[in-house]
Amino acid sequence: MKDIYNPETFREQGYKIIDILTDYLEKATSGDIEEVLPPITPDEMLTKWSGEFPQKPTHNTEDIIKKVIGLSNHLHSPRYIGHQVSAPLPNAILSTLASSLLNNGCTIYEMGPAGTIIEKRIIQWMAKLIGYDDTSDGFLTSGGTLGNLTALLAARQAKAGYDIWSEGTKEDNKLAFLVSAQTHYCAKRAIQIMGLGEKAVVSVETDENYRMTIPAIQEAYNSAVKSGRKVIALVANAGSTATGSHDPLEEIADFCQKHDLWLHIDGAHGASALVSEKYRSLLKGIEHADSVVWDAHKMMLMPALITAVIFKNGKNSYEAFSQKASYLFEKEAREEWYNLAQRTMECTKGMMGLKLYVSLMTYGTEFFDDYITRMYDLTKKFADMIKNSPDFELAVEPQSNIICFRYLHKDSSDIKKEILTKGSFYLVQTKLKDETYLRCTIINPLTTEQTLLDLMQEIRSLQIFSTASPSFV
Template identity: 45%
Template sequence: MPDNAYDPETFRALGHRAVDALADHLAQVQGGTPPVLPWREPPESLRAWPADFTRGGGADPMHLIARVLEGSHHLQHPRYVGHQCSAPLPLTALLGMVADLLNNGTAVYEMGPVSTAMERSLVQWFSGLAGYDPARAGGVLTHGGSAGNLTALLAARQASTPYDVWEEGYRAPMDLCLLASDQTHYSVRRSAQVLGLGGRNVIAVPTDERFRMRPEALEAALDEAEARGRRVLAVVGSAGSTATGAIDPLEDIAAICEARGVWFHVDGAHSGAFLVSDRLRPRLAGIGRAHSLVIDAHKMLMMPSLATAVLFRDEGHSFETFSQQASYLFDRSARQEWYNLAHRTLECTKRFLSLDLYVALQVLGTDYFARYLESRVDLASWFADAIEARPGWELAVRPEGNIVCFRAGGGGDAFQSAAREAIVREGSFHLVKTQLRGRTWLRTTLINPLTTRDDLTALMDRLDRPGTP
């Protein structure tokens, strides 16, 4: 090992150069100079990053950092309008250094006193915004929305099974099912599969013309489940859905679930962040009636991957999720300690997940986040109007958030796909596509705070260019 690997002065010198490189990169990317995605075929990328490690090492870290920056996908580019991945606040890159250096994994309190406290405060803050009673509510942060949905649904299973399914496994016959709309993110179905329900026992509830769960269809699906002697693990509502950002009628779903004593989980991975804005919060009316709720900070709160809040209206349920004990980590009698988080998560060691959001909220204030959210939703609304005004173009649905799906004029499914592929490969924009009711739609998520109307006009002009793709 080189003598200086743990030398503070070597770290200081390299750190200054690395931050300079990142700041230069940011200036270039935010100015729109490099391609959004420097497209390379997968084998070419693999050839560029071989496992050619030597016994003595000796590579220049700055050279490697420069190559990583050049070859990566540039989410800070204002013309990145693709998946629901944020252009993280640059401040969080510095906090990432802090988190990595400290390595205070949050499984037990003594391994992360600050991270544990920050996590608790964030979770209680989110709970209050959702309308939960802070004295009863609580939860955890997980590495992403998929893990978050699974964590919540594990608790739902424990609550909706009249025996200790965690210890015993399923008693025959396994009679549980899960209800979610036909627009639900695949992590919900996957959670049910991980839970041993089988994908076939996830019942898709039909949606309306705006891709929102139809309450009367939910009633019918619940009636049918009951008639067949099926127990319902949970009903999952989306806020909003992945494809279009549709927000299910949470108030109606909550009322139905309450009347039948069924667990109501809201997958708010994308639009749950709207709770931070007074103007947008009413779009989530009813969310406070859910038993559990997931919000991804790495989607609509400008955080890097990953930080998901998993909230329970009654925190006790979150301790029931994992009743397994690891006696060398914590004392069995102390199950309800909020500060030993591994009681309640899939993970043992976690990253310092709370640091970025906690510090960013302290530094920038909640209004900053509210204005960001509102600006992206307003831009989506403007974009929808512009699409509707273009001859031959089609809008899938008026956006309820910042996701806009459309078809450019000029051709059918094959045209839309080919145009997208050409644009992604040339690196002028990054957008994605989705299938809705059997047709191919171009899909944009207006998540980058730097994306403007001019960028979107340029995208439309590019798609209207004679001879597109």
């Protein structure tokens, strides 16, 4: 047994694995990988991975790692322009090796002393960018979905008017959340997980830029009230998943204040723009939000998962799983700010702050400002390229680094399938007003204007035989 931790074997294997990963990184970042996503159906992939585990050692780690690299989606390729998942930074990747080795959970200080404090420093840095003061507080959690659920649980407890966490829902006190029609599906899911039912999700229609307007919010509010519901919260987008649209936060904050609503901002994608001098104005008004969710595995170039949930009033960070409203909380319990389990869904939580802490310390904040600014600028440039091409159509002017468009001579679903079959790029599709568009997130720092010109050319030159499309896309 002692042999299993043999430091020399670890060192020897570690060097070999770092060599494999380095060679891969070099190949991927130089665009030297032929297929961004290997065109293999799930059934074919199943045949490649044995589920028969040997009794005695037979494999070496390097072989398995080489194989998994070959059969994965290559996010470091400049031609990866698909979902909002980043090509992680080298120092972040290396620090996850350390956090895996240490395996210090960050929900109980004793189990992760350094990790817990690192997490606090990250939350403080983010809170300052949001514009919150020292009374704000929060924590990291495992993804935007869980982050939104946690924030909305806190909203429910703070605004229900009674201790709903202990007493449960009441037939004569039906609640409602106003949610943009463009909100990520996880917000609706969160409200239904809370047992409030589908009707508690009141959808607010968006304008031609996929942003909520005050008249639309007012209309949704009135209809919820008319149906006998107590509206307690509003979920705004900064930016939305499909089009990267930013809701007008300042006006929305005024509305929420007037109607005593909890304002939650889903900034999973777009809150990172707070780091950009040029684009932080997209988030004007975010400082009025009661809670904000911010994913660092989207626009901060971190490996998944790392999501911040930050509350304007730090006391509210105890509401989600509280037995009592926060004002009734025992003083001692709240003073245990370093034992995060009281506030997070997770019991064992990864040491997820280290990768971002290391990256901020080693690359500096200016690097992130440049990266985000460049991605947003490039997306605007891509929009101009599309508008200047009579055979392409832009769905909506991009507000961030998500862009939707179509080619006028071929069906978007067929284009996507064909491109993924060839592996020349990785991009996705979305439906907007019942029409299908190609959707790109320009998220890889190595993607250039030339990459996007190549994409347009690739789309034009595709030979589409739609019936022959493979089933893996």
